[in-house]
Amino acid sequence: MPNTSRRVLGLAVVALLGFALFNFPLLSLADGHSGPLGAPALLLYIFGVWAVLIVLAAVLRR
Amino acid sequence: MTQKTVLVADDEENIVVSLEFLLRQLGCAVKVARDGDEAIAMIREHRPDLVLLDVMMPARSGYEVCQMLRDDPALRQTPVIMLTAKGREAEIARGRAVGADVYVTKPFSTRELSARIRGMLDLPEA
Amino acid sequence: MSTLPVATVLAVSLAYLGLLFVIALLVERRIERGRQLVRSPTIYALSLAVYCTSWTFFGSVGVAATQGIGFLPIYLGPTLMALLWPTLMVKCLRIAKRDRITTIADFIASRYGKRRGLAALVALICVIGVLPYLALQLKAVAAGFTLLTSGSASMRGGLFGDTALVITLVMAAFTIMFGTRHLDASERHEGLVAAIAFESVVKLCAFLAVGLFACFVLFDGPAVLFAEAAAHPRLSALWRFETSAGGWFDWSVLILLSMAAVTLLPRQFQVAVVENVDEAHVRRATWQFPLYLLTINLFVLPLACAGVLLIGPALAADDYVLGLPMQSGHPYLALLVFIGGTSAATGMIIVETTALATMISNDLVLPGLLHRAYAADLGRLLLLIRRGAILIVALLGYLYFRYAGEARSLVSIGLISFAAVAQLAPAFFGGLYWRLGTRSGAYAGLLAGFVVWGYTLLLPSASHSGWLPAQWLIEGPLGIVWLRPQALFGMDGVTAITHGVFWSLLANAAAYVGVSLATRADAQESAQAALFVGALQRDAERPIPLWRGGVALPELRALLVRILGEARAQAALEAYRNRHGGRVDDNDPGLLQHVESVLAGAIGSASARTLVASIAREAPLGLEEVMHILDEASQVLHYSRALSARTRELRDANRRLQELDQLKDEFMSTVTHELRTPLTSIRAFSEILADNPALDPDERARYLGIIIRETERLTRLINQVLDFARLEQGEAQWRIEPVALGAAIGDAAASVRQLFDDAGVALEVGPVPDDWWVRADADRLQQVLLNLLGNALKFAPPRRGRVEVSATRDGASVCVAVDDNGPGVAAQDVETVFEKFRQSGSNLTAKPQGTGLGLPISRHIVERFGGRIWVQPRSGGGASFRFTLPLEESA
Structure with missing residues (x-):
């Protein structure tokens, strides 16, 4: 059980981190730039963080 | 008729003395062993016609000696009387199990024991 | 624009709905035949994707084309929420399974003491709040149908005069077939869930197809698309946060709002909690559901750019997804897209109306019926009520669309619904984690939030549609400026949604917490509060009996039969009997609990509580109890x-x-x-x-x-x-006095000398100073010495034996040792030789001399003198028995 609750806690921390990464001011750092493929950097940033969150969730859920 | 040889195995001196007296009265030759190992050695050596075995002896218990006797084809027919101060049912059953012919509880009646021995050795009435 | 004949679109759409129905039917057939369908965690995660409706499918591109990345918070919120599921969702599942909860209204009412009033209020909020959302789906499908068949988005004058009404009726019919096939005790719809999972795959594939089409067919890859978009003045402005998505506060509020919605929307509660078959499935959904959301959003911005570049203002932005393949001459890709969008709408409508119909029948209609004595099968009646409710909800959604929603964008309609269900958040989350939340607090919060929601969001939406004079929006009611519904107290500079969500949730939460703190929970409420808040700690499988007495079996049976019918009533009683060793007694409070929980699965916990209370002779337990x-x-x-x-x-x-x-x-x-x-x-x-x-x-x-x-x-x-x-027994007489140790040892040796000589064992006594006096009882000391000497003699080998007695001083005490050269004492016997009834060695071979009481007696005596006795091995073989005695003070 200690492992399970630690993972649950880990996921909650990831959620909190995600909320911070998806909001001002961190989000504004990527604003206004242009990234690879000419796509807006803001978009790439959001999808990148999003993907990392999903990977963390997949790793932590076991 | 040849004299019968009886082995008495007991570590209690006074009891050995009383048994010796009774057996001589019956006209038997008596050999005495003080413990289990000695008893086995003397049985091998003297081939007694009867063995009187105490259960509680140093070195080897009477049960072990009796079991040994029954496992040896040459000695298997030797009649055995077990003597014990432990009169409980379980011990009597154990004595029977290892092949004792008669099981006598101490203190015993000398008259009864003499009659038994006489019967087993096929001796004439005194 | 290349269009398709109405008949083709109609036939394909109906065929697709038929396919969904067949999937559901096959799954239920398998289950009816007793085949355990393996419900995989992936199916669970896919069914959760019912979150993505035609809002996502058509509306996101619409938002992206007008507000840039503003479409994203609606999916980022659920992603963050999913990370919390391993604790939050598991807690809900435990509670829902124990109390057999079937709707979100049931859940909240159950937490605050199973009262029907609260259930009814939540149900009402859900029905009214979700109507715009249903309207949105109807609008999307109707618009798509019209566009696909006529090339223009005008809704009027279609083949049936009113496409949306036909769609509404078809959807209602399908929902009735899917959702109310039987009145299940647990309200699970395995077939429905399978169909929804399938539907989720279809809409994802369709959306990815059109996204790839836009990137690689209409343009030469995303790089080209983005390059062209960057050159477009309006589009490049959309990519910047400051110039597109509104303020940061709006953005954050939308994330939080969608976090609440993904948990509280009736259809999400339905698939996530009610339809869950295995708690473990939540773990995979924690990453699969966010992955689904990410995937379906990948092409939203590219599609929006393509739409703006290629279509521009010729179509509403919400229609770009369908318009792109049509305009470029790919009507069958457009048909696939339309099927995907219809799929998204269908899934939402079926699950949402099913959940709403359950609420309406259990929480709004049934309480009125319970007071009347219906001799007829109440179960059949319930099914009829539910079917009627589905039809009514669908028609209400149509009415909203017809008279309030036509002019507005899909997402702005949907957000009003999100804000409505978010009103459940304080009562819901507070109920899960705050034990002091009371029913009065929940009532107050829900009412306050709902009223403010109506004032700031619903009424303005009606005004925009011309149902209310628009004047009051600008000037405030009766000219009171600070009461303007979209700028309360002068709050300005945020979107209408943010404004409404902020004020409604503020009022809601403040009322909930304030009233909760001011009121006291009753017994039933406190019990439920403890069970909800502590759901993860307590053994959730075991209901705590809250009924004092019981009810005679026939009465309970009659009640079950009335609601569930003969067969299932029998099954429910059998289940209880099997769990309790084959015996069911009258007046068993546990059985009463079981009946209540079974009924809760069919008619909701509040109604079940009322029904059982009506036949229970005794009052429920008081608070103290x-x-x-x-x-x-x-x-x-x-x-x-x-x-x-x-x-x-x-x-x-x-x-x-x-x-x-x-x-x-x-x-x-x-x-x-x-x-x-x-x-x-x-x-x-x-x-x-x-x-x-x-x-x-x-x-x-x-x-x-x-x-x-x-x-x-x-x-x-x-x-x-x-x-x-x-x-x-401590009855011995003692005479403790100074005893000369040397004399005592001499006396003991003298009295056993003859025995030693007879046995041929040498006895040697070491020197003991005359002035060694010990405190002891002289006779008892003799006894100890004689015991030890006798013991030594017994174990010393005859004729070559040797026993030595010696005494040494050690501070204030003296140690007497009796050493022999016998076999010694085995290590494991060192302690036990002094225990009563013990003898060293086997009692069959080593013939004991005496009773074996000598050493235990000696220990008693030595310890009485204040010394201690032990045995230790002697170097060179043999045993050394030793005891200590305190020396006389004067010595």
Whole structure:
């Protein structure tokens, strides 16, 4: 059980981190730039963080 | 008729003395062993016609000696009387199990024991 | 624009709906035939994707084309929420399974004491709040249908005069077929869930198809698309946060709003909680559901760019997804897209209306019916009510669309619904984690939030549609400026949604917390509060009995039959019987609990509570009793730990007792043997003397001597046993005084010297200073010395034996040692030789001398003198028995 609750806690921390990464001011750092493929950097940033969150969730859920 | 040889195995001196007296009265030759190992050695050596075995002896218990006797084809027919101060049912059953012919509880009646021995050795009435 | 014939679109759409229905039907058939369908966690995650409706499918591109990345918070929120599911969702699942909760209204009402009023309020909020959302789906499908068949988005004058109404009726029919096939106790719809999962795959594939089409067919890859978009003045502005998505506050509010919505929307609660078959599935959904959201959003911005570049203002932005393949001459890709969008809408409508219909029947209609005595099968009636409710909800959604929503964008309609269900958040999350939240607080919060929501969001939406004069929006009601519904107290500069969400949730949360703190929960409420808040700690499978007494079996049976019908009532009772060892008694409070929980699955917990209360003769438990039960329940774990420790103690004690018993047996056997041995000699020689009067005098004297000695031996033995008994019971007399140790050892040695000489064992006594005085009882000290000497003699080898007695001073005490050169004491016997009834070695071979009481007696005595006794091996073989005695102070 200690492992399970630690993972649950880990996921909650990831959620909190995600909320911070998806909001001002961190989000504004990527604003206004242009990234690879000419796509807006803001978009790439959001999808990148999003993907990392999903990977963390997949790793932590076991 | 040849004299019968009886082995008495007991570590209690006074009891050995009383048994010796009774057996001589019956006209038997008596050999005495003080413990289990000695008893086995003397049985091998003297081939007694009867063995009187105490259960509680140093070195080897009477049960072990009796079991040994029954496992040896040459000695298997030797009649055995077990003597014990432990009169409980379980011990009597154990004595029977290892092949004792008669099981006598101490203190015993000398008259009864003499009659038994006489019967087993096929001796004439005194 | 290339269009398709109405018949083709109609046929394909109906065929697709038919396919969904067949999937559902096949799954249910399999289950009815007893085949355990393996419900995989992936199916669970896919069914959760019912979150993505035509809002996502058509509306996101619309938002992206007008507000840039503003479409994203609606999916980022659920992603963050999913990370919390392993604790939050699991908690909900435990509660829902225990209380057989079937809707979100049921869940909230159950938390605050299972009252129907609260359930009805939540149901009402859900129905009214979700209507715009349903309207959105109808609008999307109707618009898509019209566009696909006519090339223009005008809704009027289609083949049936009103496409949306037809779609509404078709959807309602399908929902009735899917959702109300039977009145299931657990309200699970396995077939429905399978169809929804399938639907999720279809809409994802369709959306990815059109996304890839836009990137790689219409443009030469995303790089080209983005490059062209960057050159477009309006589009490049959309990519910047500051110039597109509104303020940061709006953005954050949308994330939070969608976090609430993904948990509280009736259809999400339905698939996530009610339809869940295995708690473990949540773990995979934690990453699969966010992955689904990410995937379906990948092409939103590219599609929006393509739409703006290629279509521009010719179509509404919400229509770009469908318009792109149509405009470029790919009508069948457009048909696939339309099927995907229809799929998204269908899934939402079916699950949402099913959930709403359950709420309406259980929480709004049924309470009115319960008071009347319907002799007829209430179960059938319930099904009819639910079917009617589905139709009514669908038609209400149509009416909203027709008269309020036509002019507005998909997402702005949907957000009004999100804001409505978010009103459940304080009561819901507070109920899960805050034990002090009360029913009054929940009422107050819900009402306050709902009223503010209506004022700031619903009424303005009606005004925009021309149902209310728009004037009051600008000037405020009755000209009161600070009451303007979209700028309360002058709050300006945020979107209407953010404004409404902020004020409604502020009022809601403040009322909930404030009233909760000001009021006190009743018994039923406190019990439920404890069960909800502590759901993860407590054994969730075991309901706490909250009924004092029971009800006669026939009465309960009748109640079950009335609601569930004969067969399922019987099954429910069998289930209880099997769980309780095949016996069901009248007046069993546990059975009452079981019946309540079974009924809750069919008619909701509040109604079930009312029904059971109506036949229970006794009142439910009072607050004190409930709190007592709860405290007990929370202590059960503690008790069971203590109990197992106790059991272990008892088992140990028992084993010690058995050991002691066996020792006692051995002791008795030994004593018997020791008594019989001298008796044997005495009897034998007595009989010999009696039978042989002619024995010569020498022999006669010898035999008489044996008799006398054996009699003495017998006497000693009896004395020792009695002595030990006295020592054990503390009845012995003691005369403690200074004793000269040297003299005592000398006396003991002298009295056994003859025995040693007879046995041929040497006895040597070391020097002891005359001034060594010990505090002891002289006779008892003799006894100890004689015991040890006797013991040494017994184990010393005959003829070459050697026993040494010595004394050494050690501070304030003196140590006496009796050493022999016998076999010594085995290490494992070092302690036990001093225990009563014990003897070293086997009692069959090593013939014991005495009773085996000598050493235990000696220990008693030495310890009485304040010393201690032990045995240790002697270097060079043999045993060294030693004891200490305190030296006399004056010495």
